[in-house]
Amino acid sequence: MSTAAATHDDHHDHHHAPTGLKRWLFSTNHKDIGTLYLWFSFAMFLSGGFLAMVIRAELLEPGMQFVDPEFFNQMTTVHGLVMVFGAVMPATVGLANWMIPLMIGAPDMALPRMNNWSFWILPFAFTILIGSVVMSAFGAGNPSAPNFGWTFYAPLSTKYGPASTDLFILSVHMMGISSIMGAINVVVTVFNMRAPGMTLMKMPLFVWTWLITAFLLIAVIPVLAGAVTMMLTDRHFGTSFFDAAGGGDPVLFQHVFWFFGHPEVYIMILPSFGIVSAIIPAFARKPLFGYASMVYATASIALLSFVVWAHHMFTVGMPLAGTLFFMYMTMLISVPTGVKVFNWVATMWRGSMTFELPMKWAIAFVVLFTCGGLSGLMLAITPVDFQYHDTYFVVAHFHYVLVTGAIFSIFAAAYYWLPKWSGIMPNKTLGELHFWNSLISANLLFFPMHFVGLAGMPRRYADYALQFADYNFWISIGGFWFGLSQLLFLAVTVLCAMKKGEKAPAKPWEGAEGLEWEVPSPAPFHTYDTPPVVK
Amino acid sequence: MATEKYYVPESSPWPLTASIGLFMTAIGGANFIQQSTMADMEPSFFGKPLFFLGLTWLLVVIALWWRDTVNESVGGLHSNQLGGSYRQGMLWFIFSEVMFFAAFFGAMFYTRWLILPWLSGEGSNAMTHELLWPNFQAMWPLTVTPAGDTTQAMGAWGLPAINTAILLVSSITLTIAHHALLEGKRGTLIAFQAATVVLGIIFLFLQVEEYIHAYTELGLTLDAGIYGSLFFLLTGFHGAHVTIGTIFLFVTLLRVIKGHFDEENNFAWEAGAWYWHFVDVVWLFLFITVYWL
Numbered sequence: 073m074s075t076a077a078a079t080h081d082d083h084h085d086h087h088h089a090p091t092g093l094k095r096w097l098f099s100t101n102h103k104d105i106g107t108l109y110l111w112f113s114f115a116m117f118l119s120g121g122f123l124a125m126v127i128r129a130e131l132l133e134p135g136m137q138f139v140d141p142e143f144f145n146q147m148t149t150v151h152g153l154v155m156v157f158g159a160v161m162p163a164t165v166g167l168a169n170w171m172i173p174l175m176i177g178a179p180d181m182a183l184p185r186m187n188n189w190s191f192w193i194l195p196f197a198f199t200i201l202i203g204s205v206v207m208s209a210f211g212a213g214n215p216s217a218p219n220f221g222w223t224f225y226a227p228l229s230t231k232y233g234p235a236s237t238d239l240f241i242l243s244v245h246m247m248g249i250s251s252i253m254g255a256i257n258v259v260v261t262v263f264n265m266r267a268p269g270m271t272l273m274k275m276p277l278f279v280w281t282w283l284i285t286a287f288l289l290i291a292v293i294p295v296l297a298g299a300v301t302m303m304l305t306d307r308h309f310g311t312s313f314f315d316a317a318g319g320g321d322p323v324l325f326q327h328v329f330w331f332f333g334h335p336e337v338y339i340m341i342l343p344s345f346g347i348v349s350a351i352i353p354a355f356a357r358k359p360l361f362g363y364a365s366m367v368y369a370t371a372s373i374a375l376l377s378f379v380v381w382a383h384h385m386f387t388v389g390m391p392l393a394g395t396l397f398f399m400y401m402t403m404l405i406s407v408p409t410g411v412k413v414f415n416w417v418a419t420m421w422r423g424s425m426t427f428e429l430p431m432k433w434a435i436a437f438v439v440l441f442t443c444g445g446l447s448g449l450m451l452a453i454t455p456v457d458f459q460y461h462d463t464y465f466v467v468a469h470f471h472y473v474l475v476t477g478a479i480f481s482i483f484a485a486a487y488y489w490l491p492k493w494s495g496i497m498p499n500k501t502l503g504e505l506h507f508w509n510s511l512i513s514a515n516l517l518f519f520p521m522h523f524v525g526l527a528g529m530p531r532r533y534a535d536y537a538l539q540f541a542d543y544n545f546w547i548s549i550g551g552f553w554f555g556l557s558q559l560l561f562l563a564v565t566v567l568c569a570m571k572k573g574e575k576a577p578a579k580p581w582e583g584a585e586g587l588e589w590e591v592p593s594p595a596p597f598h599t600y601d602t603p604p605v606v607k
Numbered sequence: 608m609a610t611e612k613y614y615v616p617e618s619s620p621w622p623l624t625a626s627i628g629l630f631m632t633a634i635g636g637a638n639f640i641q642q643s644t645m646a647d648m649e650p651s652f653f654g655k656p657l658f659f660l661g662l663t664w665l666l667v668v669i670a671l672w673w674r675d676t677v678n679e680s681v682g683g684l685h686s687n688q689l690g691g692s693y694r695q696g697m698l699w700f701i702f703s704e705v706m707f708f709a710a711f712f713g714a715m716f717y718t719r720w721l722i723l724p725w726l727s728g729e730g731s732n733a734m735t736h737e738l739l740w741p742n743f744q745a746m747w748p749l750t751v752t753p754a755g756d757t758t759q760a761m762g763a764w765g766l767p768a769i770n771t772a773i774l775l776v777s778s779i780t781l782t783i784a785h786h787a788l789l790e791g792k793r794g795t796l797i798a799f800q801a802a803t804v805v806l807g808i809i810f811l812f813l814q815v816e817e818y819i820h821a822y823t824e825l826g827l828t829l830d831a832g833i834y835g836s837l838f839f840l841l842t843g844f845h846g847a848h849v850t851i852g853t854i855f856l857f858v859t860l861l862r863v864i865k866g867h868f869d870e871e872n873n874f875a876w877e878a879g880a881w882y883w884h885f886v887d888v889v890w891l892f893l894f895i896t897v898y899w900l
Contacts (some may be wrong), residue, residue, distance in 0.1 A: 090618050094618060095618070097620075097623050098618035098619055098620050098622075098623065099618055100615060100616050100617065100618055100619060101615075178613075179612075179613050179615055180613070180615045182692035182695075182696070183692060183693075183696055184615050184616055185616055185619050185621065185622055185672070186622070186696075188619070188622040188623070189621075189622035189625055189626065191622075192622050192623045192625075192626040193626045193629060195626075196626050196627070196629065196630035196633075197633075199630070200630075200633060200634065235641060235648075238637040238640060238641060239633070239634070239637045241637075242632075242633035242634075242636055242637050243633065245633070246629055246630075246633060249629070252700075252703050255699075256696050256699045256700060256703070257696075259695070259699055260692050260695045260696045260699070261692075263695055264688065264691045264692050264695055265613070265688075265692070290699055290702055290703045290706070291702070291703075291706050292706070293703070294703045294704065294706040294707035294709075294710065295706055295707070295709065295710040295713075297707055297710075298707055298709075298710025298711055298714075299710065301840070302711075302714065302836075302840070304640070305829070305836070305840065308640050308641070308644040308645070309644065309829050309830070310828070310829050310830025311829055311830065311833075311835070311836035311839075311840070312752070312830075312832050312833045312835075312836050313714060313833065313836055316722075316726065316739070316753060317740075317752065317753050317754035318752045318753070318754060318756070318830075318832040318833050318836070319718065319722065319723060319726070319749045319752050319753060319832045319833035319834070320718065320722065320833045320836070321717075321718075321721075321722040321725075324714060324717055324718070324722065327713075327717060328710055328713065328714060331710075331713070391730060391731075598615075601612060602612070
């Protein structure tokens with residue numbers, strides 16, 4: 073594919089790699105910034121996971137055990153916010169930072185200083201958000217953290233929101249600034265920094281899916297900014313956006329929020345599609361089946377994501393024509409998604425398959441994400457959604473697509489590219505333990521949620537009716553098990569970071585394709601100072 | 608194929624320090640807003656100073672950051688490829704701004720086309736109307752809210768029409784300046800760009816007049832119901848953007864006088880011009896949908 077000589081880069085390393093604290097704080101290097109993003113997102117994953125453990129401890133058995141309902145609400149809210157904005161999104165941005173310049177043969181991201189700003193906003197934004205939980209647990213008078221669910225519907229978040237809501241609003245603004253700058257950087261890098269010969273339709277699918285993700289981010293994060301701005305003025309400056317007495321409507325909030333929120337869920341999953349489309353061909357030793365159709369399917373999913381938002385609001389009271397429109401549009405999304413799943417399976421068909429760690433995670437992704445997709449299709453059907461709405465069935469659905477979907481694919485990516493990042497092969501024993509424990513515990517955790525949800529157990533309550541007790545016990549066991557299993561991954565990554573383990577060659581996976589495998593492992597500080605020529 | 612090397616800046620302290628500025632602005636801002644709008648807050652005095660410290664900090668850091676960028680540009684470190692990155696980045700930034708305004712325009716059309724008719728009983732909402740505010744009548748601009756607050760509407764053909772003319776003329780003067788820049792006519796460029804800046808300042812001045820008129824004579828305020836909410840947030844965010852645009856054009860005017868731009872190397876100038884035209888177009892939509900129709 074490429075003729076770039078790896079040794080080329082060493083001669084150009086004339087400005088020395090900065091060292092110490094300055095290297096990380098003031099970085100303009102896409103690899104270091106990618107590393108920062110990845111560690112940050114992992115820290116957020118563990119923090120958000122800790123909040124989930126509190127939720128599952130409370131729900132282990134019926135009745136009130138450890139926390140009061142008010143604090144429970146804060147746990148579900150901040151768990152969701154931290155996982156969406158702190159764990160999944162920054163993890164995929166970290167992957168984009170590390171891999172896109174390597175994959176398209178660029179020396180760095182197009183706008184390196186802005187890249188660093190995108191990252192460094194995040195720790196401050198999450199200090200504000202998580203700080204409100206710390207204050208709620210330990211501060212004088214226990215001032216409430218945000219407690220209205222991660223969707224922060226008005227009027228719960230406007231008229232009835234706690235004082236910390238204003239801090240929450242401003243931290244969302246900060247996350248938004250970070251996301252928009254990060255996304256602009258990706259789009260410009262892809263359009264302007266490709267090596268000669270790297271035409272758009274030669275780009276690895278991970279680059280394509282991130283390009284489309286970045287477009288979605290630029291289009292909808294400003295709408296989220298608009299939503300929280302309206303919240304702030306409703307709370308403090310007397311406006312009536314979400315207050316019917318002044319001619320507004322609380323439902324308006326839901327429309328504005330989900331106009332952001334639905335593309336947002338594809339923002340979290342599209343990069344995963346790119347990851348899996350890189351890994352499956354590598355371990356099936358066959359080129360990706362239907363490359364062009366994958367690109368078009370991704371673009372179709374992105375475009376459709378703008379016209380399906382109200383399927384989150386079927387029960388709120390919309391005109392019949394509205395619900396029908398949003399139902400059919402939502403069901404239509406299963407067509408391009410089906411194309412993708414078909415292509416992954418067809419890539420594996422009659423391939424010379426081996427099952428190294430990245431491949432295990434990728435296959436688990438394909439199967440379990442499809443499960444989550446199918447329950448999504450059930451939820452799309454308006455009349456039955458009246459039964460499922462705001463039950464654990466919905467919780468099961470979005471945890472299948474986000475945990476066994478997005479997060480499993482991020483693990484796949486980590487095991488696949490850790491040799492390139494660190495120069496060390498991830499520890500196989502720990503990795504296998506991590507995979508099997510996660511796979512079994514995640515299903516024990518999330519699968520029974522379908523049953524209790526269909527039986528009518530509502531989400532976001534600190535207690536439940538007795539008939540749900542057995543299922544919830546096992547769900548909680550699955551939850552603790554899944555949570556503990558992630559410490560194995562911490563061990564894997566720390567070993568790689570400490571350079572303990574088997575050294576990785578430039579191309580550790582026999583069937584892997586792409587420019588990133590042409591540079592040594594670990595990838596040198598600067599790569600592709602002069603662009604490679606892609607044939 | 609570009610043979611020049613792409614300019615990757617050395618490590619820079621500005622991103623981290625700018626984040627610290629944002630952090631102070633956010634924490635101070637939340638406290639400042641609560642202190643100044645909520646009667647039952649425990650008094651605390653860190654919010655206001657921290658907010659203004661954070662804001663000043665942020666502006667100083669951004670100025671220093673852009674000073675670095677300007678010095679690199681003047682020092683010839685920027686390749687054509689980097690110019691392309693800057694230009695594309697600016698266009699996508701403007702697209703994000705368009706989507707920000709779209710949220711508020713969307714809220715306005717949702718209010719006008721759906722919320723207000725429903726509150727007055729249209730569709731399947733007869734009982735809503737009957738049970739909540741049976742006397743409510745849908746109208747736009749909404750001068751009587753369901754709760755009974757009243758206001759007067761802002762007419763289109765006074766100051767707003769004059770302001771429309773001012774922005775349209777400013778668009779023309781800026782385009783003349785743009786052509787002058789590309790043809791190397793320095794005198795014309797400076798004269799017409801200065802005229803654009805002056806027109807921007809006049810616009811802002813008249814907008815303040817209009818707000819005073821709204822508050823003191825029309826009873827049109829932020830808490831006058833959804834019409835006031837939409838009016839002030841749409842025109843207010845637009846005014847904030849005109850302010851930024853005016854400063855932008857003023858800075859590039861100073862840089863024109865210093866001789867920073869030529870026919871080839873003029874990204875910052877063009878970015879300012881694009882931004883100005885974007886702000887103009889937003890105003891045209893505002894004038895038609897908020898003031899006129």
